[in-house]
Amino acid sequence: MRGPRFDTLAVGAGYGREEAAANQGSIIPPLYLTSSQHFPTADDMGAALSGGSDDWVYTRLGNPTVRYLESVVAALEGYGVDAEVGAAATPSGMAAVTLATSPFLAVDGEGPMNIVASSACYGATFMVFSQRYGRERGVEVRWVRDPSAIDEWASKIDERTRFVYAESPSNPLLDLIDIPAVSRLAHQAGAPFIVDSTLATPALLRPLGMGADIVVQSLGKAAGTSGASLAGAVIARRALTSAVADPAVTDDFAAYLRRGPIRDMGGVLSPFNAFTILSDIRDLRYRVDVMSRSTLTVAEYLQASDRVEEVFYPGLASHPSHALAQDMVLVDSEEDGKAARRYGFVLGFRPVGGAEAAVRILDKFRLIWRANDIGRAKSAATIPAIATHRQVVASASSMATVPDDLIRITVGLEHIDDIIEDIGQALEAA
Ligand SMILES: *Cc1c(COP(=O)(O)O)cnc(C)c1O
Numbered sequence: 001m002r003g004p005r006f007d008t009l010a011v012g013a014g015y016g017r018e019e020a021a022a023n024q025g026s027i028i029p030p031l032y033l034t035s036s037q038h039f040p041t042a043d044d045m046g047a048a049l050s051g052g053s054d055d056w057v058y059t060r061l062g063n064p065t066v067r068y069l070e071s072v073v074a075a076l077e078g079y080g081v082d083a084e085v086g087a088a089a090t091p092s093g094m095a096a097v098t099l100a101t102s103p104f105l106a107v108d109g110e111g112p113m114n115i116v117a118s119s120a121c122y123g124a125t126f127m128v129f130s131q132r133y134g135r136e137r138g139v140e141v142r143w144v145r146d147p148s149a150i151d152e153w154a155s156k157i158d159e160r161t162r163f164v165y166a167e168s169p170s171n172p173l174l175d176l177i178d179i180p181a182v183s184r185l186a187h188q189a190g191a192p193f194i195v196d197s198t199l200a201t202p203a204l205l206r207p208l209g210m211g212a213d214i215v216v217q218s219l220g221k222a223a224g225t226s227g228a229s230l231a232g233a234v235i236a237r238r239a240l241t242s243a244v245a246d247p248a249v250t251d252d253f254a255a256y257l258r259r260g261p262i263r264d265m266g267g268v269l270s271p272f273n274a275f276t277i278l279s280d281i282r283d284l285r286y287r288v289d290v291m292s293r294s295t296l297t298v299a300e301y302l303q304a305s306d307r308v309e310e311v312f313y314p315g316l317a318s319h320p321s322h323a324l325a326q327d328m329v330l331v332d333s334e335e336d337g338k339a340a341r342r343y344g345f346v347l348g349f350r351p352v353g354g355a356e357a358a359v360r361i362l363d364k365f366r367l368i369w370r371a372n373d374i375g376r377a378k379s380a381a382t383i384p385a386i387a388t389h390r391q392v393v394a395s396a397s398s399m400a401t402v403p404d405d406l407i408r409i410t411v412g413l414e415h416i417d418d419i420i421e422d423i424g425q426a427l428e429a430a
Pocket residue numbers: 092093094095122124167171196198199218219220221230231232374
């Protein structure tokens with residue numbers, strides 16, 4: 001017998017009747033806004049503190065509301081994956097990036113180490129690798145300039161590679177990675193493959209089922225669509241590949257993070273924020289479906305406009321990742337007897353007239369918000385070169401992959417005709 005489907009897990013994984021009975025029958029996972037737990041006896045306290053268990057004691061060591069969120073996230077990211085999967089919640093997506101990667105940089109006294117990462121990555125991720133790891137800790141950072149070139153990955157990964165990292169789809173150009181091929185290369189070298197798939201969400205892509213060892217999510221984006229909270233998660237398969245990390249790290253990486261780095265270094269998710277994400281994540285598949293269909297409509301509209309130079313959206317045949325994007329399938333959904341392809345809720349475009357035209361168009365939006373955000377119910381637009389990717393552009397002009405006239409739009413849940421009208425009037429007026 002098959003288990004529950006994706007939507008059923010999104011609505012209720014990790015919180016069944018037994019949990020409800022322990023919570024006065026509440027059908028909604030309660031918000032535990034509390035720092036610590038009282039124990040009936042010293043023995044009970046000792047048992048909870050002796051480690052090994054995921055019982056909570058003090059909210060830095062775990063909190064029931066945060067655990068409920070971790071159960072849902074693990075169930076969704078592990079959906080259809082032929083392996084046991086665990087999740088550790090973090091206070092932001094960047095905390096997840098840091099926690100997913102830093103445990104593999106332990107010093108082993110055997111000489112220099114390197115990491116291999118796609119240069120098409122989020123600005124703050126670029127800074128973590130180049131500054132925090134590269135400049136401050138002496139880790140050699142090998143950037144893959146063309147992430148679609150498997151031989152470039154192959155030439156940069158070696159036995160001193162501690163982890164291999166990619167974003168798929170990438171922000172903001174929406175390039176995709178051949179996850180099975182890069183996983184194989186990483187594993188041959190004894191390194192874990194870590195994928196940030198925030199722009200797909202598990203409703204469209206589950207990298208753990210394609211060979212990746214660890215997934216990073218910024219849960220404050222499409223998972224937490226209302227925009228009330230930042231949050232993140234590290235989701236990992238059991239017994240992941242790492243030639244250097246201890247079995248205590250690799251056997252259950254998510255549990256290791258919860259019981260080690262998160263608890264010791266204190267980067268914990270607030271239960272309040274976990275609660276808002278839990279409330280938002282229930283209808284993830286429906287929202288990603290509507291947003292993705294609207295985004296494709298916007299992409300096609302822009303592509304047909306003579307005021308637009310170039311559109312970046314993997315749903316368009318002109319996008320370099322269009323073939324790989326055929327892996328982006330709306331979970332549990334078919335259309336005309338075939339898998340329902342969806343390409344996500346973010347697109348980029350370059351207007352005719354360059355960077356100055358881009359600024360003028362951005363200023364003309366009336367419905368679409370000028371904001372640095374992604375995955376919101378509200379459509380929002382930004383110019384990445386002056387916002388999130390400013391650091392990448394400034395610190396690596398030689399490999400700056402983000403054009404300075406690129407407008408990025410995250411398409412929300414407003415009526416598609418209103419969104420198109422707003423874009424039309426902005427292009428017209430600029
Ligand atoms: C937003 C984002 C992050 C960082 O997440 P925060 O929650 O803002 O820390 C990482 N990766 C991608 C692809 C993102 O879009």
